[in-house]
Amino acid sequence: MAIKRYKPEQIVTLLRQIEVGIANGKPAPQACNEAGITVQTYYRWRKEYGGLKLEQAKRLKVLCRIDILRSIRP
Numbered sequence: 911m912a913i914k915r916y917k918p919e920q921i922v923t924l925l926r927q928i929e930v931g932i933a934n935g936k937p938a939p940q941a942c943n944e945a946g947i948t949v950q951t952y953y954r955w956r957k958e959y960g961g962l963k964l965e966q967a968k969r970l971k972v973l974c975r976i977d978i979l980r981s982i983r984p
Contacts, residue, residue: 918967921955928952 916924924945931941942952959967 918959918971921959922963922967925952925955925959 924947928938928941928945931944932938936944938952939949942949945952947955959970
């Protein structure tokens with residue numbers, strides 16, 4: 911089975927969707943299942959992207975790529 915890669919914008923959108931479900935009384939596992947991700951993925955993403963807005967998430971990924979390129983090239 912192929913691994914699905916999510917873009918930062920998609921991650922922030924899914925986190926918001928799950929948080930709305932939880933606020934409406936759904937348990938976290940049910941809200942995650944409806945969004946199509948595992949509970950473990952939800953908590954990992956929440957830790958990394960928790961309070962970010964859409965534009966901030968995009969910028970975070972760009973900065974991470976720049977750091978990786980700088981570490982490869984002396």
